[in-house]
Amino acid sequence: MSDHADPLPKDTSWRVPLPVTPPQARQEVEVLGLTFRSPVIPAAGPNVRDGAALARVAENGAGGLLAKTVSVRAAPVPRPNMAQFGRAGMLNTELWTELSLDQWLDREYDVGLAAARAAGIPFIASVGYTADELELVAPKVAAKGVDALEFSIHYVGTSFDAVVDTARALRSVVDLPIIAKLSPHFGDLGELAAVLEPHVDAFTCINSFGPTLAIDIERAEPVLGSRYGYGWLSGEPLRPLAVRSVFEVARRVKKPVIGVGGVSRGEDVIEFLMAGASLVGICTQAIYEGPQVYERVAVEAAHWLDRHGRQSFADVQGAYVRRFGQGQRVLTEKEEAPRLDSALCIGCTRCGVVCQYDAMHAEPWKTPTLVEERCFQCGLCVSACPAGALSFSPRAGRTVAEAA
Numbered sequence: 001m002s003d004h005a006d007p008l009p010k011d012t013s014w015r016v017p018l019p020v021t022p023p024q025a026r027q028e029v030e031v032l033g034l035t036f037r038s039p040v041i042p043a044a045g046p047n048v049r050d051g052a053a054l055a056r057v058a059e060n061g062a063g064g065l066l067a068k069t070v071s072v073r074a075a076p077v078p079r080p081n082m083a084q085f086g087r088a089g090m091l092n093t094e095l096w097t098e099l100s101l102d103q104w105l106d107r108e109y110d111v112g113l114a115a116a117r118a119a120g121i122p123f124i125a126s127v128g129y130t131a132d133e134l135e136l137v138a139p140k141v142a143a144k145g146v147d148a149l150e151f152s153i154h155y156v157g158t159s160f161d162a163v164v165d166t167a168r169a170l171r172s173v174v175d176l177p178i179i180a181k182l183s184p185h186f187g188d189l190g191e192l193a194a195v196l197e198p199h200v201d202a203f204t205c206i207n208s209f210g211p212t213l214a215i216d217i218e219r220a221e222p223v224l225g226s227r228y229g230y231g232w233l234s235g236e237p238l239r240p241l242a243v244r245s246v247f248e249v250a251r252r253v254k255k256p257v258i259g260v261g262g263v264s265r266g267e268d269v270i271e272f273l274m275a276g277a278s279l280v281g282i283c284t285q286a287i288y289e290g291p292q293v294y295e296r297v298a299v300e301a302a303h304w305l306d307r308h309g310r311q312s313f314a315d316v317q318g319a320y321v322r323r324f325g326q327g328q329r330v331l332t333e334k335e336e337a338p339r340l341d342s343a344l345c346i347g348c349t350r351c352g353v354v355c356q357y358d359a360m361h362a363e364p365w366k367t368p369t370l371v372e373e374r375c376f377q378c379g380l381c382v383s384a385c386p387a388g389a390l391s392f393s394p395r396a397g398r399t400v401a402e403a404a
């Protein structure tokens, strides 16, 4: 075989095709008085690094546009500044846009806005960072005709007062919806959102997590080019932290939340909406997959609605917050052990391997058996089963007090 016969890498699982049949459920959502074509939009990053990238995102079916963060000066971005982490995670030290504010004002916003208008979708600009910087940058960006402004709190320390000052500064210089993009290193984002709520119109949850460190052990050198090699974690590993942050914010405030962090499938959109988000943003998966990701994920999410007999995203939005906003009864004893659907079991033995209580016994290609009296009802086999053959209801059982 010639060297050129198979130019693609063997693992092409990152190329996820669009679902073939169009969904029935309504995809449009209204947020901040704006109509988004779907709830799936870009989050700030190299996926929206200039006007041309924004135009590709609009042409590929994103629900709305959101541009890379601009500030008073171009970011001195260290090189290397991005590294894949695990299967679908990333560490980055990209800071904000490497382009000058003048270039954005003279060219990039015009290209991006023209694409947004042609597609009939809203355009959100992202600005940073201190109150003084926002007072300089925001009016110029607003004058381009953007529909809303997101401001990032990533590089303003961790004081709530400093964040409130930046929001106030922004409010005093622009007459547009203002979205606060929250960073997980601030701690309790619900509390921060409650303090910020009078000064902003919406929240984005969350920015990347960190700083973190990865070392190239062959060279005993940092993987990234920042001072100590530190970078910020994004992508799939971030998702549970992002979902929890959206929930914390949504149960404390009334204003809309854009959920961001590790979204790569339609199911992730549903999870974020249930946690209280009204829109979701994608950055890392867009870098790995390309701009078709937004439509693919939106269509998958709408198919999920179809399968569950729902007409629109409003039918699931906030469902988890309403049910569990005050928490759940914590069970210390369950009524039943996991149940196996042997028709679904593929005989892989994973349930037996992961069982730490010697309760699940599995041999290759045979139906596993469970010793019920040993089962601690830890739940791991249920979530680890690759075939979805195990299940139990997490809320059937007794608390310590009830068992006594």
Ligand SMILES: Cc1cc2nc3c(=O)[nH]c(=O)nc-3n(C[C@H](O)[C@H](O)[C@H](O)COP(=O)(O)O)c2cc1C
Pocket: 043, 044, 045, 046, 068, 069, 082, 090, 092, 094, 095, 096, 097, 126, 152, 181, 206, 207, 208, 233, 234, 235, 236, 238, 260, 261, 262, 263, 281, 282, 283, 284, 285
């Ligand atoms: C390479 C890279 C650059 C980013 N640049 C910005 C930025 O300029 N402004 C910002 O608010 N967030 C920035 N982010 C954070 C993302 O917008 C997003 O909040 C975070 O990565 C989590 O979402 P994800 O898992 O979909 O990537 C960046 C993320 C990455 C990976």
